[in-house]
Amino acid sequence: MPKQELIEIPKPLDQLTATEIERKACIGKIMTYTLKSLSTTFVNKGFQWLLPVALSQSTDPLWPDPGASIEKRIEIDIYGKPVRTTASMIIHKLVAASTAYPKLFILSPNIRIEKAERAKTGKHVYEFTQLDFEVRDATSKDVFALVEEAISTLVKDLKREMKSELTTLCRCDTLKAPKTPFKTYDRVDLEAKYGADWEAGISQETTEPIWVTNIPREFYDFEDFKTGKWDNYDLFLPQFGEVLSGAKREFEYAKILKKIERDQVKKENYALILKMAKEGRLKPTAGGGIGMERLVGWIAGVKHIAETQPFPRVPGTVNEL
Numbered sequence: 001m002p003k004q005e006l007i008e009i010p011k012p013l014d015q016l017t018a019t020e021i022e023r024k025a026c027i028g029k030i031m032t033y034t035l036k037s038l039s040t041t042f043v044n045k046g047f048q049w050l051l052p053v054a055l056s057q058s059t060d061p062l063w064p065d066p067g068a069s070i071e072k073r074i075e076i077d078i079y080g081k082p083v084r085t086t087a088s089m090i091i092h093k094l095v096a097a098s099t100a101y102p103k104l105f106i107l108s109p110n111i112r113i114e115k116a117e118r119a120k121t122g123k124h125v126y127e128f129t130q131l132d133f134e135v136r137d138a139t140s141k142d143v144f145a146l147v148e149e150a151i152s153t154l155v156k157d158l159k160r161e162m163k164s165e166l167t168t169l170c171r172c173d174t175l176k177a178p179k180t181p182f183k184t185y186d187r188v189d190l191e192a193k194y195g196a197d198w199e200a201g202i203s204q205e206t207t208e209p210i211w212v213t214n215i216p217r218e219f220y221d222f223e224d225f226k227t228g229k230w231d232n233y234d235l236f237l238p239q240f241g242e243v244l245s246g247a248k249r250e251f252e253y254a255k256i257l258k259k260i261e262r263d264q265v266k267k268e269n270y271a272l273i274l275k276m277a278k279e280g281r282l283k284p285t286a287g288g289g290i291g292m293e294r295l296v297g298w299i300a301g302v303k304h305i306a307e308t309q310p311f312p313r314v315p316g317t318v319n320e321l
Ligand code: AMP
Pocket: 065, 088, 112, 114, 123, 124, 125, 126, 128, 130, 242, 243, 244, 245, 289, 290, 291, 292, 293, 294, 305
């Protein structure tokens, strides 16, 4: 990804030149192919495809997360009750995977009003879509295998079937189908090597997708209280950085409660999860969410992931559409 000052803010559709429209159309075709390929992989593996929700009392606290930079949270009243716009569907996934949908995925809307200073990072938008999935009784290893297969199949097939689009985008030769299994690094070792900004360090250095494990963050990711290690993971793409976050999840009441209190997250916003855990109805699951704009941005070789959006959502910019 080029330096911030070199990145131009992607323009809305009505302002594009003829060449830019051609490029936009190619990226659109790659997005369509990607959605088709990934959803087919998940459906063929027995996943239920859930439709998303946009308003709920409970949503992702996005805290504590070292990468979060939220300027404002959207909360409105409907029917006399406060609801929030979806920051992610993690809480919905935990409840759904524990009850009627043991293997599920959702193309979920994520609204995160990122600080305007993130306009030119090239990898932040304020509305995006995750292919969010969760599997009951799965381990981190199961998730690694699933994602690795899904992504390597996608890239292999794309290179065969979308040659002309990849050529227009100058990605035909540079996009390589990743070798599996992907390498795995512990965040502690990366911090020792690159310092606090290990995410930038490893993203710039790696030429292959890699997993990073053991990252302290939100209460719902599994933490071993004895060792202090987190059973969670991020997938990093060369240049682009984090494209997926996921984890084995907490399901025990005492641990969830302790972590919510430790993080000073509002307990009343997570009453349902706490109640289900207390009653033993929250099941062990593992899953993750793939940011579609970042994934397709990497495939298409864009400078700013908003180029993958028909209606760009660049932090600090509001267009009519
Ligand atoms: P998170 O829940 O913050 O770990 O986000 C999960 C995934 O969503 C990330 O790995 C990214 O692919 C994507 N993502 C998170 N924040 C943004 C953003 N502001 N713009 C675009 N994609 C994002």
